[in-house]
Amino acid sequence: MRIYEVFLKADGKEEFRHAGSIEAPTDELALVLARENYTRRAEGTHMWVVDRENICVSEEGFIDANLNKSHRHNDGERVAEWRKSQRNKKSNG
Amino acid sequence: MVKSVLSSAIKEYLLAFADDEHLMGQQHTEWIGIAPFLEEDMAFASIGQDELGHASMLYALILEGSSEVDAFIFNRKPEEWRSCQLVESNHQNWEEALMRHWCYDMAEDLRWELFRESSLPELVLISERALKEEKYHRQHADALVENLLKVSTSKSRLMKALEGIVPEVLELFSSIPGETEAISSGLVSGKYCDKLPTWRSRVENRFGVLDQKLFATSDHQARTKRHLDFAPLYGRIREVFLLDPKAVW
Numbered sequence: 260m261r262i263y264e265v266f267l268k269a270d271g272k273e274e275f276r277h278a279g280s281i282e283a284p285t286d287e288l289a290l291v292l293a294r295e296n297y298t299r300r301a302e303g304t305h306m307w308v309v310d311r312e313n314i315c316v317s318e319e320g321f322i323d324a325n326l327n328k329s330h331r332h333n334d335g336e337r338v339a340e341w342r343k344s345q346r347n348k349k350s351n352g
Numbered sequence: 353m354v355k356s357v358l359s360s361a362i363k364e365y366l367l368a369f370a371d372d373e374h375l376m377g378q379q380h381t382e383w384i385g386i387a388p389f390l391e392e393d394m395a396f397a398s399i400g401q402d403e404l405g406h407a408s409m410l411y412a413l414i415l416e417g418s419s420e421v422d423a424f425i426f427n428r429k430p431e432e433w434r435s436c437q438l439v440e441s442n443h444q445n446w447e448e449a450l451m452r453h454w455c456y457d458m459a460e461d462l463r464w465e466l467f468r469e470s471s472l473p474e475l476v477l478i479s480e481r482a483l484k485e486e487k488y489h490r491q492h493a494d495a496l497v498e499n500l501l502k503v504s505t506s507k508s509r510l511m512k513a514l515e516g517i518v519p520e521v522l523e524l525f526s527s528i529p530g531e532t533e534a535i536s537s538g539l540v541s542g543k544y545c546d547k548l549p550t551w552r553s554r555v556e557n558r559f560g561v562l563d564q565k566l567f568a569t570s571d572h573q574a575r576t577k578r579h580l581d582f583a584p585l586y587g588r589i590r591e592v593f594l595l596d597p598k599a600v601w
Contacts, residue, residue, distance in 0.1 A: 260389075281391050284499055291492045295395035 262311040263289040267303030365530030370410035371435035377403030426593040430578045438520035440579035451513035454493040461486040462547040471538035518566040527572035
């Protein structure tokens with residue numbers, strides 16, 4: 260038996276999302292079993308199953324260096340606040 | 353009172369299909385929690401629910417919009433059922449349950465095909481929906497069987513189960529009450545037993561040529577005699593209903 264990760268996508272512009280995993284002996288049975296286990300109540304219109312062995316996994320710590328770079332976090336709110344203060348300055352001046 | 357549009361012979365004919373679907377669905381769903389692995393036990397029960405859905409649509413048609421569907425199903429006397437032996441018999445081993453699922457679903461689409469150009473528009477719609485689902489039921493059964501046949505011990509267990517099930521399938525095909533009128537009225541396009549050679553070739557393509565003796569005609573009872581396993585099965589089906597038969601669900 261192999262482990263497969265199951266992804267579902269709803270109709271329209273939604274992206275594929277991880278739905279869960281499943282154990283199956285072949286690709287075909289993985290699809291068939293995922294269909295009955297994850298889409299019984301019309302949870303999506305498209306499905307991927309991916310053999311977990313085929314997923315490239317990054318090593319531990321590979322992306323940790325990006326955890327503390329506040330200058331990369333542009334949250335919009337701060338920009339909006341700055342622009343508002345500029346507008347206020349203009350109208351007051 | 354609205355005059356019934358379906359004759360009693362036609363109702364008998366549809367009832368045989370509805371009862372088969374109902375009991376097959378019930379039998380599959382009873383594997384929830386005990387099938388060989390988690391994914392399969394969910395899948396098998398889910399397929400069983402599809403069969404229950406087919407039964408429910410057929411019962412609704414037979415009862416022509418009556419709200420008494422539950423009462424009709426759960427209060428019937430055993431001799432009023434029209435199910436076949438295949439769906440009534442208690443196949444306790446997994447290989448028997450899987451083999452019955454394979455055999456039944458390889459026969460079921462051939463039955464729905466007969467309704468595709470039915471004189472009754474509702475039946476055309478129901479059969480279209482059912483045929484879409486049946487494609488995946490067959491794929492499920494066949495993919496499992498294909499893999500198990502590669503293992504010699506599994507293969508011998510499946511082949512033994514198959515030999516026990518073939519005679520029951522012959523009865524499924526050949527003894528349907530009301531069939532003559534169903535054909536003459538245009539409800540269905542032909543006799544179900546004419547599809548038996550197609551079913552047999554599916555079986556022999558998958559499992560190899562079987563002993564001709566298995567296909568010898570047996571004495572069919574026109575679905576009026578219940579299998580010994582029917583009583584306990586019916587008991588389980590009615591267990592909750594009988595707690596309060598007047599309850600509205």
